[in-house]
Amino acid sequence: MRPFTDMTRAAQLPQRSVIPVNTIGRLSLYRRLLSDQLATGARQVFSHQLAALAVTTAPQVRRDLMTIGFSGSPRRGYAIADLVTAIDDVLVRSVETAVALVGVGNLGRPVLAYYANRQPIRFAAAFDRAPEKTGRVLHGCRCYASDQMTEVVAREQIHVGVIAVPAAEAQAVCDQLVLAGVKGILNFAPVRLRVPAGLHVENVDLMMALDRVAYFAHEHR
Amino acid sequence: MRPFTDMTRAAQLPQRSVIPVNTIGRLSLYRRLLSDQLATGARQVFSHQLAALAVTTAPQVRRDLMTIGFSGSPRRGYAIADLVTAIDDVLVRSVETAVALVGVGNLGRPVLAYYANRQPIRFAAAFDRAPEKTGRVLHGCRCYASDQMTEVVAREQIHVGVIAVPAAEAQAVCDQLVLAGVKGILNFAPVRLRVPAGLHVENVDLMMALDRVAYFAHEHR
DNA sequence: GATTATCTGTGAGATGTCTCACAGCATGAG
DNA sequence: CTCATGCTGTGAGACATCTCACAGATAATC
Structure with missing residues (x-):
């Protein structure tokens, strides 16, 4: 007989956030x-x-x-x-949170503009596949090539990644961010991302939002 | 004794959507x-x-x-x-849903671009306070003055309003949309809107989204 | 045609979140 | 100082949603 056999439940891991x-x-x-x-x-x-x-x-x-x-x-x-x-x-508003944007396109630019200079969020870096964007600075945020991600995330102590790339590339970008050491992800791409357990993903899904409104708008006539 | 007295529950109103x-x-x-x-x-x-x-x-x-x-x-x-x-x-994707955008600014324009030509959503009108925008056409969507809202919403049979104005104006715009006969609202302003019971509001709150990611990013270290 | 594998449909229970009602207490009035 | 007021803090229950396990069913195989 193995020890601890009659523990009906293992001791609860305290990881589950106390705050819903x-x-x-x-x-x-x-x-x-x-x-x-x-x-x-x-x-x-x-x-x-x-x-x-x-x-x-x-x-x-x-x-x-x-x-x-x-x-x-x-x-x-x-x-x-x-x-x-x-x-x-x-x-976490009493400490500065460094954030990285991935995808400086039609969606990424307005997102950057919206969040720019909102303390205590600091966009410390942006990444884009397109080489002509590398080195440019938007809203005080420098654009790097994607293969510099690991290096820059470590150097700037970036905790959060914001994904604003097309759906087809989102999972690859997500994997790269996770590998680079990011602890949370804000995802604007219309897919669900697969991440290691415990890592938090917040989805902003504009298509879903409109589908929901449309559904309830036609419900309550 | 009245008939049906022993009905323990009145016939359920079908209004509560069966689908969560x-x-x-x-x-x-x-x-x-x-x-x-x-x-x-x-x-x-x-x-x-x-x-x-x-x-x-x-x-x-x-x-x-x-x-x-x-x-x-x-x-x-x-x-x-x-x-x-x-x-x-x-x-409601089997019927076209006519939508109105209010606020053609830094947030409204990319939202319009994102949703443009996504069947079966049709942006039938945009509204903005700034007179110089009246008459312009963006992504196939004509811009009207705000005081034409009631008229245009009725004419174009618009069911859904999208609010992309500054927080301070959001409630007034919302009231105007509700009065014009809109049945659902997609709200990008960082406030909660007061609407008549039953009318559905979907909030897309970018600040809240980042706050949530930051919180969980610092939780799971 | 009989058999088997495996996928769906769903009741029942677990979980998480919100609501209600009221006890307890700090404050201001007398 | 004593009392009355009305707001907070919270247990307990209502509610909604998700999870699990398995009965039932159908297609493929022999």
Whole structure:
């Protein structure tokens, strides 16, 4: 008889993030809304006010803030400035995140323009197959040849890759990024990427988004 | 005693879509993958093959196809051509959907370029506040002044609005679209829109997407 | 025609997420 | 200081979604 035979479950690996994905998304939204509120001079906010801004429910807001261990005060609500700081700590917004863009085409350029200079995200490098783009600088971001990826990702300590290449090339680019040591991927290509377990891929699928809207638009007539 | 008193539940309103949102999204993905397969000459597909392409599980695929009432055959799998047609029927891809873009700026233009000429989506009109854009035609899509929205949406039978304006203007544009009679909205602005119950809003939030990737990238080191 | 392999269809259970209701407490008023 | 107010923190339950395992079925083989 082997040892540990009667362990019905192996000890749970702690890797599974304590914070649900959806909660992370809402925190990102809360942070933006709260920054706006700060700018208008507000200092405290109630869960039902934040819920109204984020178009969700007050218990949902309280549950989310509870999840990140942030406390408010009865009758006074939550201190906005402290809350923004707390959310910044959870999302990685208190340290700079270096990002690499792959694919400087019709999709990649506007993506770069959108994210350019949004602290604490820094686009440290771009890559493109087309040799004539190598060496050019867009929005403060230098373009390299694809075969320099491993070297540049290591040098610039890039943690995140953004894929904006045609569907047919996306998996190859993804493999290259993973090999280079990237820890997360934002994928604009309309395919699903195969990655090692634990590595996070966030898909932005414009075709799927429109298909969903169209479906529900024709549902509710 | 009133008749039917002992009905424990009132007849369910059929409004709640039988098909889960996530399933709709996966169907959109399946359809694309299957089209590619057709092009390579494949005629039949097994659930585990489609699952591999979509990076999900075989039971998930079978459950999704069961949800739309599509049947395969043991030992032969699913007929690809028929399946594409069945998915096209569920998603609204068997009828043309007229769409309006609001905001022909740095975000709106690439969005228009991306979706241009993708059947069965037709961008029937674009709107922009800037008067100098009125009358111009981009990717076969004519630009109108914002105050013509109600008229044009009715004339072109537009069902879906795409919002690509700055955050501060998004809610006003949304209200205008809803008033004009749009049934679904695809929102690229980094805010949550308040809409009448039942009307579907699909958010594409690029900032949130990057925040989520950054969070998980720093989790799994 | 009988047999076998293997794939589908699906009930039932596991999992994850959201909702509700209310106890507890900090604050402001008297 | 004491009380009343109304907001937070959270357990427990509702709900939705995914996973698993296997019964059933069909095509290929002999």
